[in-house]
């Protein structure tokens with residue numbers, strides 16, 4: 345019988361569930377694989393706190409270093425909370441330096457330090473698994489690492505943030521206002537008290553960085569990317585877009601063209617029919633990868649939640665012990681040449697003055713910028729103002745800043761400016 349000492353960092357939502365899964369499966373793992381899993385230490389901030397699980401007999405400690413340095417711990421399971429980022433990174437680094445295998449859940453730590461940690465684990469011949477960091481219960485890391493040996497992935501897209509998707513779905517399907525939908529997400533535990541990271545797409549940005557690393561063996565400078573927020577999208581946008589056969593989804597799209605990365609991170613206008621993202625509602629996620637040989641493969645499901653996430657981590661734990669102990673698949677990463685926000689087609693919701701020549705002026709500006717107007721719709725005159733909805737496209741990227749500046753100069757108020765992803769592009 346082989347004994348494997350496990351150290352767990354964090355005993356909150358995910359850590360609590362993970363401990364229960366480990367304890368429940370201990371006898372089976374002994375019987376089937378001859379491995380005795382022993383939890384040797386669980387790090388928490390407050391050992392006296394009342395917890396959702398029964399902690400009788402569990403080795404709780406507020407000294408994380410004692411777990412990392414314990415020579416009888418071979419495997420570290422990291423389930424620390426978001427605010428633990430600064431604390432988590434040095435612990436993971438030290439564990440890898442000590443040649444321990446690590447299973448991670450913190451997307452922010454991996455997005456900020458993934459390249460360094462993966463290189464360190466390769467150097468130390470330890471295994472670093474991180475399936476829980478993207479897509480919660482969707483085992484995307486296992487699929488990509490085990491199924492794309494002889495092909496390239498040049499495009500990835502999908503919905504990576506359940507909170508934003510829940511809000512957009514509720515605005516579209518149930519006609520809730522942004523505020524109502526957010527409140528409901530908070531009530532159901534899908535959104536935090538401060539939901540900024542989710543609705544301003546920083547959570548999606550971290551996951552996009554991890555997907556680029558995992559699927560494309562590339563990294564990008566997080567500061568070079570502008571994640572867009574879903575704040576400011578109105579029911580009027582959804583109503584108008586539905587009439588035209590579109591909706592809005594919180595999209596992540598990463599595509600390599602030449603050596604450059606073209607990206608969308610934030611809300612995108614997509615057709616209601618004919619694509620895989622528009623049917624993914626509530627707090628679900630979807631990840632689609634386009635392999636050079638396989639074509640498009642997509643995976644959807646629970647992007648968060650204690651059971652899906654902890655069970656993906658437990659699978660990582662077993663994979664680490666059973667299959668991946670002596671080799672590492674990571675081949676190194678390189679940066680993209682340029683990072684470009686994909687702006688080839690845009691949807692605009694404008695407030696314009698009801699005066700002769702105003703629409704002609706807007707059309708003139710777009711024509712001057714070489715932009716095609718695909719559709720121009722005006723609605724609802726109140727207090728001398730129209731709502732105008734404009735669908736525009738271009739072969740090359742539209743200069744958003746110049747467009748915004750030009751419209752402002754014409755005293756046009758921009759209520760929404762959202763990229764459109766036509767079905768043939770996804």
Ligand SMILES: NC(=O)c1ccc[n+]([C@@H]2O[C@H](COP(=O)([O-])OP(=O)(O)OC[C@H]3O[C@@H](n4cnc5c(N)ncnc54)[C@H](OP(=O)(O)O)[C@@H]3O)[C@@H](O)[C@H]2O)c1
Nearest residue numbers: 354355356357358388389390424425427428449450648649
């Ligand atoms: N929740 C999900 O659905 C989900 C899905 C995918 C990935 N994840 C990732 O899983 C990790 C854990 O999430 P969670 O929802 O389980 O978090 P959580 O409920 O807040 O639990 C965090 C745990 O880490 C401990 N901790 C130790 N040092 C900490 C520090 N400096 N700051 C914050 N916590 C610290 C906390 O100790 P105390 O209990 O003593 O406070 C707590 O036990 C996060 O990295 C998250 O991004 C979560």
